[in-house]
């Protein structure tokens with residue numbers, strides 16, 4: 001089998017573009033992807049895969065194209081979820097669901113993986129098996145963990161795992177990857193401080209958390225440098241703060257400070273989280289305040305495996321794509337990173353255009369021209385590993 005020949009046929013592009021736009025019109029947010037999963041299941045089922053799994057880690061859908069011969073298990077993953085953002089663009093296929101939008105391009109990523117499934121159905125791999133995974137709940141960081149923890153995942157546990165993300169700000173169609181650290185780890189920390197309200201004329205009769213809150217607002221962003229982390233390796237971003245109630249007669253009794261902590265790898269992230277907890281605990285204790293800490297939206301760092309990265313780079317070269325140099329890990333997070341704990345994994349980016357609206361902007365829309373390119377890249381990787 002000539003690994004350079006692809007089964008993907010440009011003639012299916014109108015069907016993939018139509019699928020992408022249907023998905024775009026009916027976005028569902030993380031954990032609620034029922035209709036999206038049903039649409040994807042119908043599309044993939046028609047391709048007659050050798051196995052079809054649904055309800056993976058929530059609404060996840062996976063299909064297996066099996067050679068029946070020994071060889072590697074190779075998984076290609078996309079995301080099912082949209083965002084709780086009101087779409088404002090003027091495209092004909094704009095979201096029909098108020099307040100929800102496919103504004104990260106997961107509709108496009110699904111069309112790419114659907115196209116790859118079609119190519120695998122048109123010509124089965126000759127060794128090993130190819131698995132396409134439509135993963136739920138990427139935006140909250142919960143989906144990859146839920147899929148991997150699902151007992152049904154055992155049956156499709158891969159040797160290799162690949163994913164892509166489109167990236168505005170980068171020339172349209174330029175491709176970027178690097179071995180090693182690729183995306184930052186990330187986690188949200190919410191800090192609640194509780195004292196005692198009082199009449200605004202007698203603040204000394206209460207216990208205001210205002211001073212403690214200010215210490216955290218200045219202390220948290222300064223934390224990475226204070227504990228000796230390089231600024232390019234770690235950062236803390238304040239995302240929300242609130243003090244008391246909007247009432248002129250009341251001295252405040254409670255405050256909330258929320259921050260998102262990010263760093264280049266999972267070990268650094270643990271140290272950063274621990275230091276932030278220590279800081280909050282110390283400040284609250286010194287001011288005599290009750291403290292409640294909570295975390296959410298945990299994303300593991302994405303580490304690209306060297307062998308998997310080399311496979312992707314060869315696919316870039318075979319497709320003669322312009323290369324977007326990725327000199328440093330990307331600060332945003334992707335829950336695909338967790339697949340690195342079970343497989344040799346690699347995530348790469350495809351440019352969505354220098355002046356394209358950014359991910360999560362209200363007027364963002366996935367560029368359809370990337371669909372064929374994405375399918376061809378994934379199919380090249382699949383053919384090299386599985387023929």
Ligand SMILES: [Zn+2]
Pocket residue numbers: 103104139359360
């Ligand atoms: Zn997103």
Ligand SMILES: [Zn+2]
Pocket residue numbers: 104105106138165
């Ligand atoms: Zn995304």
